[in-house]
Amino acid sequence: MLKKVLPYFSAVVLALLTITAVQAYEVPDKIVIERPSKNRKLNTWVTKVSFAHGFHAIRIPCQKCHHKESDKTLGEFVACRDCHNSDDPNDKTGFYRAWHSDGPPSCLGCHTQMRAKGGKNPVGCTTACHKPG
Numbered sequence: 001m002l003k004k005v006l007p008y009f010s011a012v013v014l015a016l017l018t019i020t021a022v023q024a025y026e027v028p029d030k031i032v033i034e035r036p037s038k039n040r041k042l043n044t045w046v047t048k049v050s051f052a053h054g055f056h057a058i059r060i061p062c063q064k065c066h067h068k069e070s071d072k073t074l075g076e077f078v079a080c081r082d083c084h085n086s087d088d089p090n091d092k093t094g095f096y097r098a099w100h101s102d103g104p105p106s107c108l109g110c111h112t113q114m115r116a117k118g119g120k121n122p123v124g125c126t127t128a129c130h131k132p133g
């Protein structure tokens with residue numbers, strides 16, 4: 001009896017697990033990154049940044065950027081700005097350094113390193129990221 005029921009039961013459990021995993025998160029294609037309204041503007045030309053998230057997510061492992069994501073939090077993908085929102089440009093956990101610190105997972109840090117190895121990653125402030133308008 002058990003032998004007959006077991007495969008059916010496993011299939012239902014598997015289906016449920018799959019549904020839960022799919023519903024846990026969606027991988028956004030485009031994201032607009034904007035300074036928290038309480039933070040001051042560090043330069044007159046700083047504009048919000050349109051980030052091709054999907055383009056990056058198919059080339060780079062998720063955890064390389066989502067550096068606090070672990071086996072325990074898998075599927076939560078807490079937004080960077082939920083932690084990195086302080087106004088201090090020297091604060092490692094602040095808004096500015098998340099995108100501009102020397103190494104990955106910062107945008108500029110990764111791009112500078114890859115460019116040094118012959119990559120085509122753009123690094124211009126107003127040509128790559130903070131495009132006017």
Ligand code: HEC
Pocket residue numbers: 025026027028031032033051053056057058060061062063064065066076077078079080081082
């Ligand atoms: C090149 C770096 C990078 C890679 C690689 C990357 N992400 Fe992201 N992801 C980001 C950034 C930056 C944001 C925007 C966070 C913010 O607005 O604070 C983001 C946002 C998200 C969000 C939305 C979070 C929210 O609540 O707004 C999800 C979900 C997500 N990523 C999942 C993934 C998954 C899954 C992968 C791998 C398949 C992945 N990401 C790969 C950098 C990356």
Ligand code: HEC
Pocket residue numbers: 065066067068078079080081082083084091092093097098099100101102103104105106107
């Ligand atoms: C759960 C909170 C949390 C989330 C979510 C998070 N970070 Fe961080 N981040 C930290 C903390 C805390 C540090 C300080 C060093 C450490 O503990 O790893 C840090 C350090 C960094 C650094 C190094 C800064 C420096 O000056 O050395 C970068 C770059 C960075 N994070 C980028 C990101 C990006 C990009 C995302 C989103 C894709 C992100 N972080 C998501 C908490 C977080």
Ligand code: HEC
Pocket residue numbers: 033049050051052055056059060064065099104105106107108110111114119120121122128129
């Ligand atoms: C871990 C490495 C890494 C991080 C972090 C990263 N990038 Fe990139 N980025 C790449 C790679 C790889 C390419 C493709 C370069 C090529 O075409 O050879 C790229 C290309 C780009 C391009 C040019 C292609 C396009 O979409 O127009 C822009 C703009 C860009 N990234 C912006 C960002 C921004 C904004 C962030 C942070 C929110 C970021 N990147 C974080 C690796 C990274």
